[in-house]
Amino acid sequence: MDSVTGEAPGGVTGETVDDVTAEYVRRCRVDARLRTAMSAAALSPSFRAAFGGRLTPRPFFAARHTMDTLAADLNGVFDLIVSLPERLFDGDLDAYCAAVGIDDRRAALIRRLRSVEPARSGRADLYHDGSCFRLLEFNIGGTLGGSDLAEVPRALMTVRPFVAFAEEFGLGYVDSARERATTLRRAAAPVAGGREPVVAAVEADGWLSANRELFASLRESMERCGVRFMLGELGGLRRRGNRLFLDGTRVDLILRYFVVDQILDDPAGRAAYEMICRVHEEGGVVLHTTLESHLHNDKAALALLSDPTHRDSFSDEERRSTDRLLPWTRALCAGPTDVDGRTVDLADFCVEHRESLILKPNAGYSGIGIVPGWERDDREWAALLRHSVEGPFVVQRRVAPVPQPVVDPITGDLEHLLPTWGVFVSADGYAGGMMRSAPIGGGAVINFSSGPGTSVTGLFTHPGRDSG
Incomplete structure (x- = not known):
């Protein structure tokens, strides 16, 4: 997904960093071993092929209590988003789709498995404006990127200068890849029957090769967490009895990466999706997640939450939660x-x-x-x-993200980047984080796929208090 910078004209107008960040930056300016820790980290060839040329020179840091509180708020917003058709439209999905601009053809595909309860799996993209986090988008469903960026903190914890800093400040991290593996195991349990499930990440036909390096990194991170993980496209799936197979291997869970517009005008793609839906209904495979997640990913859902016309449909606490987060x-x-x-x-x-x-x-x-x-x-x-x-x-x-300081690993010069916080949530709460950052003046969209100046990194937490 995407984020948009809101930098004020003229560039940096000030910065807010927590104490751990400030100290890490100060030490990097005088300690070449610390500021080059990222290049010394033992990251795998697959990970470096996907991200290596575009890694931010340092990780980011936040107080753990801040992330836990934020995740609780985000889970509350998750509940609100998935409840909108019932709350605002008395369960009339036609009316809801009309309100968020989903036409009849797309709605028919999206509603195919309407009775399936939405999986609590999501990544929120946020800016910190110097006083609070502001939610730009909530990506709900299986098509989430960035969980494999947990490899960054994992690898940094093998670099001696960084380990010393981490121990001094009590740094830790939530392994978002492992959290995702747990979510997939839970979802697949009804089909897997107690054994390790076979998970297949499935793209639309012709789309896997366009992101092959990113998918290879995702597969490696899932396999590190013990998941039997495959990559494939819709055209590679076959049905035998009430089971689905990919390249001859029986699949327990389909991790959907295709979206509705990729199959809307593709009869073969729609037929493959219908086959998945039928086997899912028969209990032979789990689809994680259904196309219904498009109802909740739609940015118009945030507009419904933000619009005061609907405030009477929410409790006082729900209103306070959305007011804290939503621009x-x-x-x-x-x-x-x-x-x-x-x-x-x-x-x-x-x-x-x-x-x-x-x-x-x-x-x-x-x-x-x-x-x-x-x-x-x-x-x-x-x-x-x-x-x-x-x-x-x-x-x-427009939300103005606070610029964050980064030390150039070669020159030791201080630079500033505009960060997007990617915060994963699950049924257990905070499920890890990842960061995307863009140089000031480098364009409005902070997106790894379409923003050539965008870099990525991992997120550590610490027990201290954030400043600002």
């Missing part, structure tokens, strides 16, 4: 809406406040289709809004 977000349309307690025409408001707004497609990914208003002139922005109004788009208030 102002609205489905783009012509008509009245609430902005900071005032009723305004949304289309007119968006035209007038170009530099503080971001336009996002409801179901976009990899940064595709995102347009920051501050990167367009008035005429371009107004034309774009006219073209997009009443379409499947949301507008979101």
